[in-house]
Amino acid sequence: MEGLIRVRERIAAACARAGRDPASVRLVAVSKTQPLDKLREAAAAGQRIFGENYAQELREKADALPGCEWHFVGALQTNKARLVVGRAALIHTCDRIALAQELSKRARNAGLVQPVLLEVNVGREPQKAGALPEDTPALLAEVRALPGLRCEGLMCIPPASGDPRPHFRALRELAQRLGLAELSMGMSADYETAIEEGATLVRVGTAIFGERARR
Numbered sequence: 740m741e742g743l744i745r746v747r748e749r750i751a752a753a754c755a756r757a758g759r760d761p762a763s764v765r766l767v768a769v770s771k772t773q774p775l776d777k778l779r780e781a782a783a784a785g786q787r788i789f790g791e792n793y794a795q796e797l798r799e800k801a802d803a804l805p806g807c808e809w810h811f812v813g814a815l816q817t818n819k820a821r822l823v824v825g826r827a828a829l830i831h832t833c834d835r836i837a838l839a840q841e842l843s844k845r846a847r848n849a850g851l852v853q854p855v856l857l858e859v860n861v862g863r864e865p866q867k868a869g870a871l872p873e874d875t876p877a878l879l880a881e882v883r884a885l886p887g888l889r890c891e892g893l894m895c896i897p898p899a900s901g902d903p904r905p906h907f908r909a910l911r912e913l914a915q916r917l918g919l920a921e922l923s924m925g926m927s928a929d930y931e932t933a934i935e936e937g938a939t940l941v942r943v944g945t946a947i948f949g950e951r952a953r954r
């Protein structure tokens with residue numbers, strides 16, 4: 740797990756540069772399409788939080804690897820909500836009221852409160868998921884009114900090209916305005932920048948596990 744060790748070192752260095760406590764940044768190892776053996780290796784090296792993009796895959800891996808914490812970081816269809824509620828300690832990608840309502844209903848049926856983040860389309864990219872920044876306060880108000888959900892923060896995937904820093908900064912400022920503590924931002928290419936800008940959750944896949952198999 741050389742990749743994992745290197746990522747941990749870089750997280751620590753980014754925290755030192757930013758004057759942040761390393762304990763304030765949680766590493767989500769994005770393990771989609773990675774075989775269970777690689778996840779077991781990472782778990783043996785102390786990695787506890789894994790991020791999955793597909794509901795079915797999260798369910799299978801969570802059943803096979805008890806004792807880990809599972810985060811859902813992919814696009815979530817409403818009809819897959821039931822697979823994820825209660826299994827994911829945190830759903831990073833709640834981005835519309837219909838999905839929030841379904842998640843809340845499923846959580847209530849299961850007798851639990853599901854922690855979520857709201858995904859924000861910081862780059863205003865038409866093909867991307869996420870609420871537009873100006874629509875996020877209204878979405879948050881609706882989510883806060885749902886008994887089965889607890890919104891803990893915001894998540895973003897900035898545009899693939901260009902400097903991600905202004906987008907990370909904008910997400911942090913939006914979260915501050917809305918009184919939200921958690922910021923899920925930063926992937927393999929930019930997690931250090933995200934930490935400098937306040938990320939509390941970084942979602943790192945290829946830098947830990949290497950290239951993903953195609954699905």
Ligand SMILES: Cc1ncc(COP(=O)(O)O)c(C=O)c1O
Pocket residue numbers: 769771792812813896926927928942943944945946
């Ligand atoms: C939402 C999300 N976050 C993080 C990652 C991890 O990306 P990377 O492999 O570049 O670290 C992925 C990969 O698919 C993703 O979909």
